[in-house]
Amino acid sequence: MINEVFALFKLNYHNQFSAAFPDTDTLHHAKRLWLEALSAFAPEQIMAGAKRAILQSEYLPTVHKMLTLCAAGENGLPESRAAYREACNAPSPKASHNWSHPAVYHAGREANWFFLANNPESVAYPVFAEHYRKICARVLEGEQLAPPRQEKLEQNPGKPLSKAENAKKLAELRAELKL
Structure with missing residues (x-):
């Protein structure tokens, strides 16, 4: 080849x-x-x-x-600044967004979504860019990044305990902790 x-x-x-x-x-x-x-x-x-x-x-x-x-690949590793803009503009929940490349999602997660949203670009971009550079290097070495997963709620959350059952559990916990 x-x-x-x-x-x-x-x-x-x-x-x-x-x-x-x-x-x-x-x-x-x-x-x-x-x-x-x-x-x-x-x-x-x-x-x-x-x-x-x-x-x-x-x-x-x-x-x-x-x-x-x-x-x-087909959808490409975007340039760092474009990846930063995509990460900042992605709606919540972040995992369900259609990312141009999983590296953008992982870099945003590593940089911390809250940090990116609440700091000016002059502060947030260098942090994001460093994470993105490291993740891109791993991709270039052949690592396959896992696509973002949206955590799902329990299918069967169970039923709440009655007052008597709650009181019994609390008594057991107090006895166990010697309170």
Whole structure:
């Protein structure tokens, strides 16, 4: 797959490609580096990332950019500031919102929803951005983030105790705690 990606880049970024890889030794070293860096991704993800690079950038991508593009998937890892805005503007309950990527939800949860909602952007954005950067790094290493889950209420909450049963439980608790 790496050979196919490099062939695709050679066709699309011909002058830049020739300048970046002037000889076969450089090309082979670059391919080894890319193979090692992108090993966490399936061949289909790597090719999809390469096609995204061609569509989104007029410049030959770096390994770091390819990691981001491969991890993007169909719905993509949004840019940090866009992720921050999405996290701040998402309605409650947060888990039921249709997130552009689970990384945005997890970064918002880590940064604390209350903190994001009650602090100015100049204070909240750096905190969110740091959490988002760490989560994106995990995604780029191949970790699959769990989608947000909305906690559900009990199906059968049970029936309340009678006054006599409550008094009996309270007496047992007092005896157990020696009150």
